[in-house]
Amino acid sequence: MVLGFAELYITMIIGTNQRTCGIQDPSQCGLEVPRRRISLWVQIALDVIDRTLQDEDLVSQSVEFGALDDELVLAELEFLGSLSGHPVPLSAGLTAELSRTTARGSWRHGLATPRTLAHLLTTGLFRHDEKVGHGCVVVVDRSPYWSVQLRSVPPDRWFASDNAAGAAPQVLAALLDANTGHALAYGNDPWTIRAQESFRALFDRDVVTQFAYGGTGANVFALGCLLRPAEAVVCSRVAHVTYDETGAAERIIGTKLLEVETVDGKVAPAGLSSVRHLLGSEHHVQPAVLTITQATEMGTLYSIEEIRTLCSLAHEMGLLVHMDGARIANAVAALGGTSAVLRAMTFDAGVDVVTFGGTKCGGVFGEAVIFARPELATRSKYIRKQTTQLHSKMRFISAQYEALLADGLFIDLGRRANEAARLLHESVRDIATLGLGVPPQVNSVFPRLQDPAKSALQDWSFFWDWDVAASQVRWMTAWDTSPTDVDRFVSGIREALL
Numbered sequence: 001m002v003l004g005f006a007e008l009y010i011t012m013i014i015g016t017n018q019r020t021c022g023i024q025d026p027s028q029c030g031l032e033v034p035r036r037r038i039s040l041w042v043q044i045a046l047d048v049i050d051r052t053l054q055d056e057d058l059v060s061q062s063v064e065f066g067a068l069d070d071e072l073v074l075a076e077l078e079f080l081g082s083l084s085g086h087p088v089p090l091s092a093g094l095t096a097e098l099s100r101t102t103a104r105g106s107w108r109h110g111l112a113t114p115r116t117l118a119h120l121l122t123t124g125l126f127r128h129d130e131k132v133g134h135g136c137v138v139v140v141d142r143s144p145y146w147s148v149q150l151r152s153v154p155p156d157r158w159f160a161s162d163n164a165a166g167a168a169p170q171v172l173a174a175l176l177d178a179n180t181g182h183a184l185a186y187g188n189d190p191w192t193i194r195a196q197e198s199f200r201a202l203f204d205r206d207v208v209t210q211f212a213y214g215g216t217g218a219n220v221f222a223l224g225c226l227l228r229p230a231e232a233v234v235c236s237r238v239a240h241v242t243y244d245e246t247g248a249a250e251r252i253i254g255t256k257l258l259e260v261e262t263v264d265g266k267v268a269p270a271g272l273s274s275v276r277h278l279l280g281s282e283h284h285v286q287p288a289v290l291t292i293t294q295a296t297e298m299g300t301l302y303s304i305e306e307i308r309t310l311c312s313l314a315h316e317m318g319l320l321v322h323m324d325g326a327r328i329a330n331a332v333a334a335l336g337g338t339s340a341v342l343r344a345m346t347f348d349a350g351v352d353v354v355t356f357g358g359t360k361c362g363g364v365f366g367e368a369v370i371f372a373r374p375e376l377a378t379r380s381k382y383i384r385k386q387t388t389q390l391h392s393k394m395r396f397i398s399a400q401y402e403a404l405l406a407d408g409l410f411i412d413l414g415r416r417a418n419e420a421a422r423l424l425h426e427s428v429r430d431i432a433t434l435g436l437g438v439p440p441q442v443n444s445v446f447p448r449l450q451d452p453a454k455s456a457l458q459d460w461s462f463f464w465d466w467d468v469a470a471s472q473v474r475w476m477t478a479w480d481t482s483p484t485d486v487d488r489f490v491s492g493i494r495e496a497l498l
């Protein structure tokens with residue numbers, strides 16, 4: 001058995017679709033090993049695992065390295081061989097634990113059957129005689145074995161979510177200002193009346209504005225106002241309302257969500273048309289509302305023309321249109337940054353009800369549901385209360401909106417977040433492995449990133465995985481992300497990928 005370098009722990013889990021990889025920090029054993037080299041070992045391990053998992057009958061199979069260049073692997077083997085005389089503890093030897101997975105489960109707590117990866121690395125072949133169950137996905141145990149240690153100073157703001165940001169100073173000032181004396185509850189206060197008036201002025205029409213606590217609740221409430229029994233909501237497969245709201249709409253307003261084909265996070269006319277055959281049949285739930293998200297969960301935008309087209313198709317089919325505008329500020333900023341753009345992409349385009357997000361663009365909490373016409377809102381006050389969205393001290397939501405609407409502050413905050421995302425994209429788009437395409441339309445970037453760099457970066461400055469199967473993560477900027485934050489984050493990225 002050849003020993004003499006870092007230890008790989010390879011573990012397998014049934015039923016998850018994660019695949020990450022870790023390796024003990026060889027410097028703890030007194031070895032100076034370049035990070036690039038460690039990444040390569042990790043890749044070798046993953047490559048082996050990939051190959052083994054592709055195989056249906058793994059008993060006594062040999063697995064050859066596939067994706068990796070043979071020369072590279074051989075060079076590594078030579079390097080590893082040169083270390084074999086190094087006085088490192090046995091525990092730091094290159095060993096792997098390809099563990100047994102059974103329907104009963106876990107290998108990680110002593111059930112594992114160890115295998116020596118050193119052997120396969122020195123022969124260039126991986127032989128193993130464990131039968132691995134179907135449907136297994138590999139997870140290579142990570143902490144505390146990360147070898148990538150970032151020394152750059154992390155950014156002050158994270159790239160995790162616009163929800164991770166604090167509130168804009170103007171919003172906080174408005175909250176303090178509203179904290180004077182007593183005011184009637186449930187919206188019968190001067191702040192609410194003024195904020196509703198501000199929305200009428202902003203949209204330049206007789207809209208009805210009802211404030212709600214949060215984004216999920218506002219969506220549920222808004223949709224609840226538009227639906228009757230046996231009616232359904234058409235949405236994109238990745239819509240927050242279907243993917244990220246824990247079935248709230250289904251449970252609270254008892255509707256059905258009809259997910260349709262989605263391109264770049266958007267509903268296309270063909271997707272909407274695909275439910276047409278349900279209309280009029282007593283055996284099918286009746287599509288009654290189309291909900292679209294602007295900007296979408298994938299960081300894309302509907303053009304004004306696309307919204308117009310969808311609205312006229314929906315109306316022609318007898319559906320109303322709801323817009324989830326949790327990131328409406330980013331969308332308006334990206335499409336021109338004026339209230340005329342806001343009007344054009346919402347009610348002028350045919351949208352009937354908008355959830356107008358405040359939290360992600362500098363608010364503390366609270367969202368606004370805006371009805372294009374009073375007749376759409378006739379039952380809204382009952383439905384808001386029934387869906388638990390009626391805030392008693394409503395002035396504290398309304399005051400935030402007053403501040404956000406004053407002098408187009410929400411657009412300015414949305415623009416800042418968008419610009420930070422654009423700068424981030426520009427600063428790293430030369431890193432081919434990130435697989436970045438066109439510049440972001442709003443405030444998120446979706447690079448491909450693999451371990452160990454990914455986890456090291458996440459430990460250093462947190463951000464979320466997005467599509468684990470595709471090794472895709474999400475970097476999201478907020479209204480307060482500064483160019484310095486971007487610079488520091490970029491330094492960390494480069495360091496991790498070195």
Ligand SMILES: Cc1ncc(COP(=O)(O)O)c(C=O)c1O
Nearest residue numbers: 214215216217240293297324326
């Ligand atoms: C598109 C979209 N809609 C709605 C929401 C509102 O969610 P919450 O209930 O967390 O405020 C979010 C939050 O992430 C979102 O991204």
